[in-house]
Structures are given as C-alpha cells and as structure tokens.
Amino acid sequence: MSLPYDRSLIIIPTFNEIDNIEKMILTLFELYPAISLLIIEDGSPDGTAQVVKRLMTSYKNLSIIERKGKLGLGTAYITGFQWALERNFDYVFEMDCDFSHDPKQIPDLLVAAQGHDLVIGSRYINGIRIINWPFRRLLLSYCASLYTRMITGIPIFDTTGGFKCFSRAALKSLDFNRIISNGYSFQLELNYKVWVKGLKIKEVPIIFYERRDGQSKMGGGIIVEAVFAVFRLRLRKLLGTL
Numbered sequence: 001m002s003l004p005y006d007r008s009l010i011i012i013p014t015f016n017e018i019d020n021i022e023k024m025i026l027t028l029f030e031l032y033p034a035i036s037l038l039i040i041e042d043g044s045p046d047g048t049a050q051v052v053k054r055l056m057t058s059y060k061n062l063s064i065i066e067r068k069g070k071l072g073l074g075t076a077y078i079t080g081f082q083w084a085l086e087r088n089f090d091y092v093f094e095m096d097c098d099f100s101h102d103p104k105q106i107p108d109l110l111v112a113a114q115g116h117d118l119v120i121g122s123r124y125i126n127g128i129r130i131i132n133w134p135f136r137r138l139l140l141s142y143c144a145s146l147y148t149r150m151i152t153g154i155p156i157f158d159t160t161g162g163f164k165c166f167s168r169a170a171l172k173s174l175d176f177n178r179i180i181s182n183g184y185s186f187q188l189e190l191n192y193k194v195w196v197k198g199l200k201i202k203e204v205p206i207i208f209y210e211r212r213d214g215q216s217k218m219g220g221g222i223i224v225e226a227v228f229a230v231f232r233l234r235l236r237k238l239l240g241t242l
Contacts, residue, residue: 003110005034008091008165010106011080012039015070017097018046025055025062027103035106036061038083040076043069074186078176085171092171094164094187100209101163109165112202117170118194120156121163122203132210148188151230154195156203159188163206166194173197178242185229192233196242 010028014021021039028037041049041064052064065079077094084092091113095101105121112119123129124145130138141160148159162184174193181189195201236242 001111003107004090005032007089008093008110009036009038009084009089010093010095011077012037012095012097013042013073013076014039014044014048014097015042016044016046017048018051020097020099021048021051022055024097024099029059031103032106036089038080039064040080041066042071042076043067072182073184074179074182077186078179081171082176085168090168092166094162096162102207102209105206108204112204113165113167116202117167117199118201119165120158120161120191120201120203121206122158123161123206123208124157125203126205129205129207131207148230152192152234154192156191156201158203159191160184162187170194170199173199180232181229189229189233193242196237
C-alpha cells in the first residue's frame with residue numbers, strides 16, 4: 001500500500017533534547033524521505049535548536065519554530081497544528097523526541113488514518129505494551145485511563161498517549177481557542193473533543209519504551225492534572241460550553 005508521506009507532517013515539541021534530537025531527525029528522514037518534520041523548540045539552553053538549524057541545510061522538509069521559554073506541551077502542539085493547516089497537510093502526527101515512540105511504527109498509524117480521523121498509538125490494547133516503567137507508574141497511568149473512560153464514556157483505552165495521527169478534518173473541527181489544558185491532560189482533551197464531534201477514532205497497538213537518553217519531563221503531578229481535567233471536560237459538555 002502506497003502511503004501519503006508527502007502529505008504528512010510530524011510535530012515534535014522539544015526542550016533540552018540534545019541527546020536525542022539529531023538521532024531522531026536522521027532516523028525519521030532515513031525511514032521516510034518524503035515526510036515533513038516540524039520541531040517546536042521552547043528555548044532549550046542545551047543547544048537543541050542549533051542542531052536542528054544545522055540539519056535544516058541538509059533536509060528541505062525539516063522546519064523549526066522557536067519559542068521564548070518553556071510554554072507547555074499543549075500550546076506547542078496547537079502552534080504546530082495551525083502551521084500544518086496553513087500548509088495544507090492532510091495527516092499530522094504528534095510524537096516525542098526521546099524514542100519512547102518507535103519511528104518504525106509511523107506506517108501503522110498512517111495506514112489506519114486512511115479511514116479514520118484520529119489514530120492513537122495505544123499502550124493498552126492487545127495487552128499492556130510498556131517497556132521499563134516502574135510498576136507504580138504503570139498502575140497510575142492505566143488507572144487514569146480507566147477512570148477517564150468511566151467518567152466520560154469515551155471508548156478509548158489509552159486516553160493520555162502522545163503518539164497520534166490526526167486527519168486534516170479532525171484538526172479543522174477543533175476550536176483551538178477553547179482548549180483548556182496545556183499539560184499532559186491536553187491529550188485526553190483532544191481525544192474527548194474529537195469523539196464528542198462524532199469523528200472516527202481508532203487505536204493501534206504500539207510498544208512504548210521509556211526514554212533512552214536525557215531526562216524525563218514527566219512529574220508526579222501529571223496524573224492528578226489528568227484526573228481534574230476529566231471533571232472539567234465532563235462538566236463543560238453538560239453545560240454546552242465544550
């Protein structure tokens with residue numbers, strides 16, 4: 001099956017990813033020469049942006065947006081989504097820079113995106129597929145997704161995963177000015193809003209790896225943030241302000 005890599009964009013937010021950024025860029029373009037890659041760089045003091053700009057001289061489909069300071073995951077992706085829509089991409093990926101998302105699984109998501117508006121790389125279908133997480137972290141993440149399904153009714157097993165592919169139609173359906181989350185709960189908010197609009201969602205099984213190099217940016221408050229975000233989203237839907 002011929003896949004539309006030339007109409008696809010991968011968005012990767014970065015902050016202090018000097019250990020991973022060059023390897024990720026080289027890996028992606030070696031696997032998918034026709035794909036486009038946008039780095040949203042939040043003022044990393046470690047030189048991440050300089051590496052990207054050096055590689056831009058070799059890869060015409062590589063772009064960077066530099067922001068002043070660490071402004072958050074949600075605003076980074078919204079910036080990338082708006083950039084993608086302005087340039088008429090048909091498929092837009094979210095992906096981490098730390099190789100926790102396997103670049104070789106991009107085709108799995110893109111195949112599913114041919115018939116769906118949102119494809120989620122899921123850690124929790126066909127078994128639990130997470131490598132090198134401590135049991136407590138795994139339990140918290142799994143229970144958070146279970147809790148989200150119970151409260152909202154959304155039929156998604158991995159509600160906070162960050163490896164996704166959106167169709168252009170899905171992104172155009174979202175009002176970015178009404179996004180209320182900026183941290184990791186941003187992921188479940190997008191899932192919920194796409195689902196409420198009746199668009200087609202599919203989960204594809206992936207293997208999630210703990211980051212290879214660099215320091216994790218996941219703090220202990222992320223699960224708590226997601227728990228409260230579920231209440232806010234459900235309430236807004238009931239009030240008609242979603």
